[in-house]
Structure formats: C-alpha cells, structure tokens
Amino acid sequence: MRSFATLDLQYAHRFYGFQGEAQYLHGHTGILTLEVEDSVNEGVNMVFPCNEIKKTAWEVLCNFDHGLILREDDPLLPAILSVYEAQGIKDGVPANKMKGPAFKTELATAYPESRLVVTKETMTVEGMIKIVYDLLKDKLNIVKLTFTSGVNGATEEYEPTKEKARCPLCGIMLNENGVCPKCGYKA
Numbered sequence: 067m068r069s070f071a072t073l074d075l076q077y078a079h080r081f082y083g084f085q086g087e088a089q090y091l092h093g094h095t096g097i098l099t100l101e102v103e104d105s106v107n108e109g110v111n112m113v114f115p116c117n118e119i120k121k122t123a124w125e126v127l128c129n130f131d132h133g134l135i136l137r138e139d140d141p142l143l144p145a146i147l148s149v150y151e152a153q154g155i156k157d158g159v160p161a162n163k164m165k166g167p168a169f170k171t172e173l174a175t176a177y178p179e180s181r182l183v184v185t186k187e188t189m190t191v192e193g194m195i196k197i198v199y200d201l202l203k204d205k206l207n208i209v210k211l212t213f214t215s216g217v218n219g220a221t222e223e224y225e226p227t228k229e230k231a232r233c234p235l236c237g238i239m240l241n242e243n244g245v246c247p248k249c250g251y252k253a
Contacts, residue, residue, distance in 0.1 A: 077094055078092065082140040173200055
C-alpha cells in the first residue's frame, strides 16, 4: 500500500547558458509529491503517517525553500556570495531559522547559512526529482516522486527497496539503534 504527502517549495533559480526567458533569475512555487510504499502498520493502521513523511522530507528539503538554486559554474554564484559577505549575511543571521542540515551529494550541495543550493546541472523539474530521490532514498521507501513548477512537471517511479523497521506505536521509521525518534519505543 502507498501513502503520499506534498510539500510546497518557494525558490529562485535560472538556467545559466539557456537562450530564453529562463536565463534570467526568477522564482517559482514548486509542488513536490512523495509516494512511499510499505506494509500497513498494524499498530497505527497506515503505511506511514503522512505528517511524518512530510516531516522527514522537510528536514532536508527546507534548504530549497526560499533559497537560491544555482549551477556550480554560474557566474552569478561568486557575485551573490560577495554581496552576502558585504552585507554580513553569508554565514547566517539569528533571523535565519528556516534551514536544514548542510549536505553534499554528487548532485547538489546545500549552504543553509546562505539559503543557497549549488547544483551540478541546471535545476529543472527533472533535476529536482533526481536530487530529492538521492537525498531521501535511505530515509523513506520512495516509489514515486512528482514535481511541478509553474506549468512544468515531471514524475519518476522507483522500485520499492524493502520494508523499513517502523515503530508499532506511531508508524515512523526506527533509527539505526532500533529506537523510535518520536516516542522512544525500542525494538
């Protein structure tokens, strides 16, 4: 059985090297839908509590929300960082509370203090799906990702990996020590 959750992401980006309107810095509202599959958890009678899907994903994906996404070779990147440094905001400010942990993968690197994600490729809807799957494949049993941004959209389906050990009380995935991070249940 499957459960799904959606997340709204507000972000700015541009298609560096593209000939057309998208070559200019512009913003989007992106809608990400994550579908996860597993057996129905008898303790809570659901595959995975949808609010927990969103919470698990948001811990990492909040770096994209109200963030700037640029390709690593975009000449705007050093200019933006220079302006942020001159303004004293490159390394964050106390008001910058919407940030997740920094990450570095083959596809993207997040700099949460600067509200910046740097990607290997131009950030398209297809590219976002690749990045999201790479970031969440070990945290959720993802079987489908759909991302829409404006009038553009893409979807990708994946083979379920395996059943994840989950808490019989609240349904969320147990950590590497077999303990529920939400309620403290121990397997």
